[in-house]
Amino acid sequence: MLKGSQTLSSNYLIKQLPKATVFVNKRLQIVHASDSWITYFNFSNDTVFGKNISELFGEISKDWKTVLNDCLKGKPSDVGVERFLDTENDEKWFEWSNIPWYDENENIIGVIIQTDDVTEKVHNELKLEKLEVLLREKSDIAKIGSWEYDMLKDEITWSDMTKAIHEVPKDYIPTIEKGIDFYKQGYCRNTISMAVNKAIESGTAWNEKLQIITAKGNEKWVIAAGKPVFKNEKLIGLIGTFQDVNDQVLSEIKTKENEHLLKTLIDHLPLNVFIKDKESRKVLVNKAECDYLGVSGPEEVLGKTDYDFYDEETANITREDDLHVMNSKTPILGEERGSIKKNGDAITFLTSKIPLIGDDGTAYGLVGISMDITNLKQKEEELRDLINVTSLQNKKLVNFAHIVSHNLRSHTANFSMLLDFLIHEKSEEEKKNIIGMLIDASDNLLETLENLNEVVAISTNTNLEKKPINLNEKIKVVQQNLAAFLLNNNAKIVNSISDDVHIKAVPAYIESILMNFITNGVKYKDPERNPEINLSATSNNGYTILSIADNGMGIDLKKYGDKLFGMYKTFHDKKDSRGIGLYITKNQIxxxxxxxxxxxEVGKGTTFNIYFNEKD
Structure with missing residues (x-):
């Protein structure tokens, strides 16, 4: 404060004052001002001095006018806050303090005004006030209360909302023990007790959905949250929130009950049920659909499309069906569809797709109902195959009967003729020849009966068990058994079959099949070259295909193709050709x-492709 002898010797000192300061006379005109004051308000020297405060700041508030008038009368000053728009129209807030300005005779000649920039402080206070209002509104809407526990004073305070949730009066004085006692006895009370204790002992926060019993005896679901408060690394208390979620929890429970009822219903339907969104992503599936897709639960299906479970061609078809149903809003009912799963399984099912129509009249998805009829189709195929097999067997039986009748009649006629010769023959020497011929005829008859018996055994024995067989191991066994035969004929076997190739076959049959085809390839060799047998294997469409190719004489298939696997059919002039091997081999296969x-091809060789069924 300037009094008496204290006079301003120079305006220079005022200009350098670090705090924004201005001196006004009794008419509130600017006499002196610090550079910091002029800079703060973005004034210029030539527009400040001699001007009234009202000219610079516009209409000042009544409070400030009163304070300035009181200062001119020598009364103490209060601190106030004013709003100001600078030359760039930016809002600023400044805090002013005013003291009387005395001359050397202690006469009041004006007012000394000092200002501080409180713009940020005011803005923060406004934000805080808005935030507090917003929080109060949110607290009322969301039913969220707060609480605070002061460990030093051993006092706990509840907000009005927290008290309202507990249904206690506003003057209710809580304690930690009383607060815990509101929780439902058993799991809820034990859980909150351990949470509070753990927070005090180890500084752990908590957030639990529990039940309380209010002061009025009502059960409520609440979310109780809390965390420890530290000062200088020392625990001084706990703070937390308390939210009434009873309506939400009850609604969730009711919804879950309805969902469980619906899920139980659709899970026990003997049909595949699913719901898709507009992008054909599955948003609901029942147990039958999960089983059908080969997954353990819905979580492996939801959000995925048919492209994740089927081949691209099948998925494209189902997507086109989905789009047609949703765009046309016309259902597909009971149509038969076939597809291939990504694991290669072929499936057939009856499907229905019904559009889900929203309030705006557009489809937002579809409900699908399908039934896997693969087994039914398979049974149809099996029945058809059985009919075909029965027809084939009947033809074979008729053919076999003709063969038996023809062959046995030939043997019988031969025996009858030789016996007649023997009865009427007088020469002992000739009788011996006839007896020899009868012995040969008997041997031929026995061989024929053995061949016929083997064919019958193959056709009637349905109990032979197929087993997994390593193909190369069987080939090695046959090679060893034919070692001398192959050596005598300068024959070579070229085997390009991998050691890990397995087939499902009757062990006794596979050796016989390999033996027949390999020996035939050598037996009917081309006289111009040494025999060579090439073995290879491939897999295709459920079959392992064994190829046995020779470089022998070849067979004219146009001439003999329909008789190739017939009984007693021969196509070369070999003396040891009996025409039974290929017939028996075909029956075994x-x-x-x-x-x-x-x-x-005649002159180039023959290739036999043997198809071993990988499934049956």
Whole structure:
């Protein structure tokens, strides 16, 4: 404060004052001002001095006018806050303090005004006030209360909302023990007790959904949250929130009950049920659909499309169906569909797709209901195959009967003729020849009966068990058994089959099949070259295909193709050709649900492709 002898010797000192300061006379006109004051308000020297405060700041508040007038009368000053728009129209807030300005005779000649920039402080206070209002509104809407526990004073305070949730009066004085006693006895009370204790002992926060029993005896679900408060690394208390979520929890429970009822219903339907969104992503599936897709639960299906479970061609078809149903809003009902799963399984099902129509009249998804009829289709195929097999067997039986009748009649006629010769023959020497011929005829008859018996055994024995067989191991056994035969004929076997190739076959049959085809390839060799047998294996469409190719004489398939696997059919002039081997081999292959196809060219060789069924 300037009094008496204290006079301003120079305006220079005022200009350098670090705090924004201005001196006004009794008419509130600017006499002196610090540079910091001029800079703060973005004034200029030529527009400040001699001007009235009202000219610079506009209409000042009544409070400030009163304080200035009181200062001119020598009364003490209060601190006030004013709003100001600078030359760039930016809002500023400044805090002013005013003291009387005395001359050397202690006469009041004006007012000394000092200002501080409190713009940020005011803005923060406004934000805080808004935030507090917003929090109060949110607290009322969300039913969230707060609480605070002061460990030093051993006092706990509850907000009004916390008291309202507990249904206690506003003057209720809580304690830690009383607060814990509100929780439902058992799990809820034990959980909150341990949470509070753990927070005090180890500084752990908590957030639990529990039940309380209010002062009025009502059960409520609440979310109780809390955390420790530290000062200088020392625990001084706890703070937390308390939210009434009873309506939400009860609604969730009711919704879950309805969902459980619906899920139980659709899970026990003997149909695949699913719901898709507009992008054909599955948003609901029942147990039958999960089983059908080969997954353990819905979580492996939800959010995925048919592209994740089927081949691209099948997925494209189902996507087109989905789009047609949703765009046309026309359902597909009971249509038969076939597809291939990504694991290669072929499936057939009856499907229905019904559009889900929203309030705006557009489809937002669809409900799908399908039934896997693969087994039914398979049974149809099996029945059809059984009919075909029965028809084939009947033809074979008729053919076999003709063969038996023809062959046995030939043997009988031969025996009858030789016996007649023997009865009427007088020469002992000739009788011996006839007896020799009868012995040969008897041997031939026995061989024929053995061949016929083997064919019958193959056709009628349905109990032979197919086993997994390593193909190369069987080939090695046959090679060893034929070692001398192959050596005598300068024959070579070229085997390009991998050691890990396995087939499902009757062990006794596979050796016989390999033996027949390999020996035939050597037996009917081309006289111009040494025999060579090439073995290879591939897999295709459920079959392992064994190829046995020779470089022998070859067979004219146009001439003999329909008779190639017939009984007692021969196509070369070999003396030891009996025409039974290929017939028996074909029967063995077919008895194992396989098939054999021959490719041959005269003078180049023959290839037999033997199909071993990988499933049956």
């Amino acid at each position: 077919e008895a194992m649900n396989g098939k054999v196809i021959a490719c041959s």
